[in-house]
Amino acid sequence: MTNAKGRWPKVDLESGVEDAVLLILEWLGEQGVGAMIRVDAERMQEGRPAWTFAAGGGPLQGGMRADGASVAQCMGRALFKLREAGLAVPF
Structure with a gap:
């Protein structure tokens, strides 16, 4: 994580992306x-x-959107699309 400002708590990845x-x-x-x-x-x-x-700007070429029936489903799809677009989200 570049430019981390010391506020990244430990995340329990077993509990889901919602956290x-x-x-x-x-x-x-x-x-x-x-x-x-x-x-x-x-x-x-x-x-x-x-x-x-929804996200756009910065290194993201154009905008992107992901929908889901739950926050976990929505964010799972969003993370997949962000990574496809070349953003290595560290979570």
Whole structure:
């Protein structure tokens, strides 16, 4: 982790990606990538995937989006797409 500012706690990777979401967002910001995760209550009530991750800027060519029925599914897809785009997310 480059430019770590001493705030990276140990993450229990067995407990799921949900525990690392804020760390991932912070790391992306430090790389110059704007990112967010949101939940859409209307889509949740309709039984559609309600979680969305969106990112763009910095070394990320163009924007990207990942959706999922749970935060874990959404972030799992997002991490896969980020790594495909060449961002070695350290979580």
